[in-house]
Amino acid sequence: MTRRDLLRMIGVAGGGALMYQAMNNLGFAAESPYRRPASLQGTGKGTVLILGAGLAGLVAAYELGKAGYTVQVLEYNARAGGRNWTLRGGDVYTELGGYKQVCEFDKGLYFNPGPWRIPYHHHGVLDYCRQFGIPLEPFVQVNHNAYLHSATAYGGKPQRLREVQSDLNGGIAELLAKASDKGRLDDLVSKEDREALLEALRVMGGLDKDFRYVEGHASSERRGFAKHAGGGPDGKPQFSKPNGLSDVLQAKLWGSLGINEQQEYQTTLMQPIGGMDAISKAFVERIGKVVTYDAKVTAIAQDEHGVSVTYEDARSPGQSRQAKADWCVCTIPLSILSQIPIQVSAAKVEAISAVPYWASSKIGLQFDRRFWEEDEAIYGGITGTDLPIGMISYPSHGFGTKKGVLLGSYTFSTEAFEFTALTPAERVRKGVEYGAMIHPQYKGSFENGIAVAWHRSPFTLGCFGGWNDASRAKHYADICSMDGRIVLAGEHASYLPAWQEGAILSSLSAIDALHARAAAGGHS
């Protein structure tokens, strides 16, 4: 089979065959839907207009460009990346309502208002990082020494995660061991399994040799000691006293522990060293000058010959311009696309309007010292709280250095509205006030902050597409299907809403469809 035969085959099969081969070479086997796009150099003909230079748009521009298409990208912002975005000192951000903020972080400090972590199974994101040589480091999601906090439980005193988790697992394991001992499981567990079950309960719960979860070495080894082991004559450690199961259950601090076991938050999560925007910057470096910035799309039309997009300068609206191409990959968030006339089927228009977007709010706070590390031995990870800030997350990098930027609040949905009813400056002030209820050092160490509310961001009007089972069933196929010469892409056209991986996989799927259509002769 010649190279030409092979390429023809790719054209017919829409790239699928080679992609599967590439997938197998990558060894991800059946588990991942990601395939590194096969080499399509020289096979693509014609022009493609890509709307939006977020990750979906950048992937489309990069891969279609490599395949031989002539691409042009229209981007609303003055930068690429979209939600793949990192704020540093000097950066300016203006929210709906005209609230302009200038980031005042010290040099070297940053904050990712959008995506901030990459799960190990997001093969698309990771493979682009590998291809582009983007250095990654571990992102700490779970920190046993961070807090679980409720304004009402334990008199508002934050509890270490290790204490709550150990006491819950220990109490539950002890309870089941007791039930087994009393013969209560005899009809539920075979005799052969019962002994293994007891050993497994010891492992799971940190039980002592008598299968009890009580003050002693086995429990302190997990929940922490009252006094750590040391050196010299006084080095002997002192045990801590576990909380009883009833106390732990009623304090309800365990509610958020489950999320840590979900695959999206399992170890190892990663982050690009220096900020998440390393990814979009690497794409921009490679696709060259095909991005037109400050371009606000106002209409998308198509006929049998091509696509015609009307846009205006986002900085000085009024004067319309036209861009034309054979094909269009539209990655504009549905929250915004639903306000733009687009010439697609009635079903697709309905679908575009049907997906509600989640609200979300984040705050980045700079402190003059890393008191969370110095005073409280918290290195990365997340403290959960039922205060309106939702959580505090500590940086996974720069351990032991002087200053640091915390994620001072991260809230979703209705929670986020409480915060975003306020101006950005007031959100920062409130974030410091609430945070000080967990870390009193906030008051003496706070230097500056910045607030980003995604549903008030002019380029997204929301954080991510809020699919549910009903809307999926009714509209998802219409969002994803190619309509004439237009195909949609973005996290909203995936089963991975909010994740960068969703944007990438959706884009690869979209360009696959586009390429197949183009190779078949361009007729829809």
Next chain:
Amino acid sequence: MTRRDLLRMIGVAGGGALMYQAMNNLGFAAESPYRRPASLQGTGKGTVLILGAGLAGLVAAYELGKAGYTVQVLEYNARAGGRNWTLRGGDVYTELGGYKQVCEFDKGLYFNPGPWRIPYHHHGVLDYCRQFGIPLEPFVQVNHNAYLHSATAYGGKPQRLREVQSDLNGGIAELLAKASDKGRLDDLVSKEDREALLEALRVMGGLDKDFRYVEGHASSERRGFAKHAGGGPDGKPQFSKPNGLSDVLQAKLWGSLGINEQQEYQTTLMQPIGGMDAISKAFVERIGKVVTYDAKVTAIAQDEHGVSVTYEDARSPGQSRQAKADWCVCTIPLSILSQIPIQVSAAKVEAISAVPYWASSKIGLQFDRRFWEEDEAIYGGITGTDLPIGMISYPSHGFGTKKGVLLGSYTFSTEAFEFTALTPAERVRKGVEYGAMIHPQYKGSFENGIAVAWHRSPFTLGCFGGWNDASRAKHYADICSMDGRIVLAGEHASYLPAWQEGAILSSLSAIDALHARAAAGGHS
């Protein structure tokens, strides 16, 4: 109170008062036995001989030097650090028996044959890293996507940790929910707690809405999907099928899961960027030229006026030299010290000989590509196995780069002997052979390796002091007590055997005792 009064008080109290103050400033409160040593500048008079330039010796030299003492360090090796040690390309290591190895790692790759991780609560290590500006990064201990492997379970096929852990927790939680449903817990759990218990079981076990652990979203979200969620029309994920509790219990792969919940292995563990020896190097930079290398101590004597240590050049033994000082901090491992005449009480001599040292063996293996990342999505963490290699650990740094060094084997005690009966080169060969049973890619990708067996290392003759309850009760006080002008220090003089923190805390305790004795007039 004048500065002079204050310093006098420190002299009388042996520095304890100020140390407690420093401790409170650091905010570690009652939990940690670590106190940053108070400023003792100018208060120390006289000379101190320090035996061994491992972490205990380096801390003593640094702190006593700062306090005004004149210090000299005798070190057996041609380098400082002791077990704080990093091997890189070009390094040479010769084990007992004359087995000389030259490390062949590529530039930028390294392997820590000794300590390789720092727990968040090892405040002494972390505070020195902070003081010295040593950059730290997260060390990944637990990786949900690494394997649990047994040569016998599941036909020798490695299982992902997430699968075993989810199926175990899910099966146990479902079992307890069932017992509760059948009224079996009615006398064990109050009515008020029962509802909270069920919710907690759902959180702990990933149960569905009917409190079952079965094929579906709730279980796949933890154990992993058969097909991940993706983008575009075919983006829908496919659930995986959990293993039943009986299967999971009998396969016995859960045995090592408990260790991940122990405080020493909880998140966040850290490592110095570029190798653990950054710590000893930072000390050496600060203590200047007080270390005499290649100095093999052969006798330690004392009288009421001072200490006299006999040593010879480790490279050309025979010619004895003498070093004298007012005081001595001896950090030589007991395994070696027990072979050196030392003028201390009979009880201390007995104690020195009474502590057995653990055997331990490690292998570092370089591969031409990171197949564990590329093919298997394993970024850092540990695969446990019942093969003689004990475990495989993947680097927590350099994610996505081309080559990498694995910890190819780490074994203790009797397990270690099976390996160390072999020559280092044969250990490496065996390590590759066994490892290939988990990662077949070993065979095509292996480039070179190096083996370190601590019980065959001439400068330690063991990995760490193997205390048990009986030997602690009988001998620990004698190891730690100051004997005339000699005090011992090292991980063996702590309740943190094997850990760098033990060496540091022991050393701080020892110099505190020495300083108190010196301030009291030098009489024992």
